[in-house]
Amino acid sequence: MTSYLVRRIVGMVVVILLVLTIAFVIVRLAPGDPAALMLGPEATPQDAVELRARLGLDRPILVQYLTFAGNALRGDLGTSIFFNRPVTEVLAGRAEPTIFLALMSLAIALVIATPIGIWAAYRRGSWLDQGAISTAMLAASVPSFWTGLMLQRWLATELGWFPAAGYGGPDADFLERMRHLILPAIVLGIVNSALILRFTRASMLDILGEDYIRTARSKGMPERRVVLRHALKNAAIPIITIVGLTFALLVSGAVVTERVFNIPGLGNLVVSAVLRRDYPVIQGTLIVVASLYVLINLLTDLLYLVVDKRVRY
Amino acid sequence: MSATAASEPVLEIEGLRVAFRARRSAVTALRDVGVALGAGRTLALVGESGSGKSVTSLSVMGLLPRNGAVEAGRILYRRRDGTRVDLARLDETRFRAIRGREIAMIFQEPMSSLNPLFTVGDQIGEMLLLHTDLDARARRRRVIEMLELVEIPAAASRMNAYPHELSGGMRQRVMIALALVCEPALLIADEPTTALDVTIQAQILDLMRRLQRELRMAILFITHDMGVVAEMADDVAVMYAGAVVEAAPVATLFARPSHPYTRGLLATIPRPGRPRGERLVPIPGSVPALSAMPPGCAFAPRCPIAVEACREPVALAPLEGDHRVACHLAHAHETVAAHG
Numbered sequence: 001m002t003s004y005l006v007r008r009i010v011g012m013v014v015v016i017l018l019v020l021t022i023a024f025v026i027v028r029l030a031p032g033d034p035a036a037l038m039l040g041p042e043a044t045p046q047d048a049v050e051l052r053a054r055l056g057l058d059r060p061i062l063v064q065y066l067t068f069a070g071n072a073l074r075g076d077l078g079t080s081i082f083f084n085r086p087v088t089e090v091l092a093g094r095a096e097p098t099i100f101l102a103l104m105s106l107a108i109a110l111v112i113a114t115p116i117g118i119w120a121a122y123r124r125g126s127w128l129d130q131g132a133i134s135t136a137m138l139a140a141s142v143p144s145f146w147t148g149l150m151l152q153r154w155l156a157t158e159l160g161w162f163p164a165a166g167y168g169g170p171d172a173d174f175l176e177r178m179r180h181l182i183l184p185a186i187v188l189g190i191v192n193s194a195l196i197l198r199f200t201r202a203s204m205l206d207i208l209g210e211d212y213i214r215t216a217r218s219k220g221m222p223e224r225r226v227v228l229r230h231a232l233k234n235a236a237i238p239i240i241t242i243v244g245l246t247f248a249l250l251v252s253g254a255v256v257t258e259r260v261f262n263i264p265g266l267g268n269l270v271v272s273a274v275l276r277r278d279y280p281v282i283q284g285t286l287i288v289v290a291s292l293y294v295l296i297n298l299l300t301d302l303l304y305l306v307v308d309k310r311v312r313y
Numbered sequence: 314m315s316a317t318a319a320s321e322p323v324l325e326i327e328g329l330r331v332a333f334r335a336r337r338s339a340v341t342a343l344r345d346v347g348v349a350l351g352a353g354r355t356l357a358l359v360g361e362s363g364s365g366k367s368v369t370s371l372s373v374m375g376l377l378p379r380n381g382a383v384e385a386g387r388i389l390y391r392r393r394d395g396t397r398v399d400l401a402r403l404d405e406t407r408f409r410a411i412r413g414r415e416i417a418m419i420f421q422e423p424m425s426s427l428n429p430l431f432t433v434g435d436q437i438g439e440m441l442l443l444h445t446d447l448d449a450r451a452r453r454r455r456v457i458e459m460l461e462l463v464e465i466p467a468a469a470s471r472m473n474a475y476p477h478e479l480s481g482g483m484r485q486r487v488m489i490a491l492a493l494v495c496e497p498a499l500l501i502a503d504e505p506t507t508a509l510d511v512t513i514q515a516q517i518l519d520l521m522r523r524l525q526r527e528l529r530m531a532i533l534f535i536t537h538d539m540g541v542v543a544e545m546a547d548d549v550a551v552m553y554a555g556a557v558v559e560a561a562p563v564a565t566l567f568a569r570p571s572h573p574y575t576r577g578l579l580a581t582i583p584r585p586g587r588p589r590g591e592r593l594v595p596i597p598g599s600v601p602a603l604s605a606m607p608p609g610c611a612f613a614p615r616c617p618i619a620v621e622a623c624r625e626p627v628a629l630a631p632l633e634g635d636h637r638v639a640c641h642l643a644h645a646h647e648t649v650a651a652h653g
Contacts, residue, residue, distance in 0.1 A: 212428040215420060219412070234430055307430070
């Protein structure tokens with residue numbers, strides 16, 4: 001177990017180093033000079049040279065890379081060209097809406113998907129099962145910006161139940177900020193519930209055909225207990241996997257939804273950073289998101305251990 | 314069958330017909346099955362795969378797959394309090410109080426019949442949780458007692474083991490402990506030893522016989538193995554293509570098998586008494602598909618002695634005492650013997 005954890009953590013570091021390298025290379029391969037972009041069309045070539053020197057962009061590429069990697073590993077992701085503040089600070093300021101949006105939409109997705117998925121598997125072939133699958137397909141194929149715009153119009157503009165967009169201004173308290181996330185969370189929840197529903201249904205279908213489910217029935221227990229105790233626990237591993245992946249994707253920023261609802265999260269930040277050629281911010285976001293991704297994956301794998309005692313690492 | 318067993322059977326199946334719905338059609342899996350099982354006795358249901366023995370047992374448990382249903386007949390079970398219920402028509406809530414508590418079942422595959430994610434103690438204890446008022450400590454004591462009864466060493470620590478930590482034989486002992494923890498009046502054992510090594514098989518059969526005596530329960534024993542039948546059964550019902558073709562006390566059946574199919578089954582067992590080099594006789598052909606049953610005797614197409622009359626339907630009829638057989642020829646011989 002300990003050696004497994006050590007191996008996994010070494011693996012994580014390797015992945016993060018790779019991401020670091022790729023982030024560095026990709027950003028430099030992209031066309032456009034950040035110094036010229038920052039200074040605007042009025043600037044003289046002399047200004048550009050000075051700025052490039054100040055940002056370290058005139059040094060050999062290898063030196064730039066080693067400085068960048070060394071600093072990143074120590075937790076210093078550089079300074080944002082646009083905000084002129086440390087990247088870590090910029091990211092931290094944008095993390096709250098994204099993380100809470102991810103948590104809320106995952107909760108909504110689970111509340112929709114697991115009961116329907118279980119019920120559809122239990123009543124396989126029925127109109128409810130077929131209806132659930134078709135609805136899930138539909139929900140997954142409708143683009144989230146469309147769902148977002150429709151819900152905005154209906155629930156925010158017409159009914160006035162939720163704020164239409166934004167994150168409640170600088171003085172908004174926590175509850176007010178969360179209220180702004182409900183609508184986008186519903187959009188993301190619907191989209192992501194489709195996948196979780198299908199996985200839950202498929203996994204439950206497999207398990208409900210197992211011999212030990214028949215044994216459970218032969219003990220004379222209510223069907224509810226057969227399904228929720230004996231089947232669901234066994235069906236949980238694929239469900240946990242897909243939930244972990246969904247969560248990781250959500251944390252990496254729901255770009256479109258954040259754009260539609262104008263939420264100052266990581267997704268919005270990274271889009272603006274790309275448009276502004278704010279290299280340090282792009283790199284920093286990539287690294288943080290990749291780290292979160294591998295971390296969530298590790299946590300998912302560790303969760304298997306809790307559920308299934310046959311799993312050994 | 315002894316007089317007492319005949320007068321008050323625990324289980325009496327009469328004219329049972331079970332059908333399965335397929336996509337567009339329905340197939341009849343059991344046709345007019347009738348057997349009786351006396352208290353404390355063992356009835357073996359014998360036959361090849363597809364003969365309907367498992368469907369019969371699942372009907373008794375009320376655990377037919379969703380697309381299967383009892384279309385006709387009765388499954389009369391005498392409850393502990395003496396009242397008789399028809400399991401074929403019992404509502405699910407009342408059935409749950411009987412299932413597990415009064416009628417329990419052991420399945421063929423010990424490897425897959427236990428839930429992999431719960432400890433064996435948990436799975437046995439769940440029976441007590443469902444059917445008794447015992448508190449957690451009393452349940453624990455009872456589970457240990459049961460594990461000791463089925464001769465699992467170090468019961469107190471083994472109860473915390475997960476199924477994958479036990480061997481096949483041990484798991485089948487756990488299944489037996491689970492089935493018997495509420496001291497059922499009727500145990501259905503569906504090929505309980507088929508998946509086990511021969512030595513383990515003998516141990517499990519011994520164990521079942523001992524527990525049957527101690528708990529005075531009736532066993533409906535499903536098997537395709539005539540050797541196991543000889544060892545376990547008091548009475549035998551031979552099934553073929555969804556119907557009982559011969560039923561008799563075990564000694565009678567082995568001494569005077571009267572249906573050509575029963576004789577065929579007995580001829581397939583190697584026996585030490587037989588001369589070396591004597592060939593085992595397989596039954597040619599295979600069980601007809603349920604959807605394509607011949608109109609007359611279902612065994613006729615494979616029967617070595619079939620005659621024209623075998624195209625006519627045949628029903629199970631008494632031959633002599635408790636010996637019943639469904640064969641035109643067996644009854645014809647009898648008539649000839651009686652009159653000639």
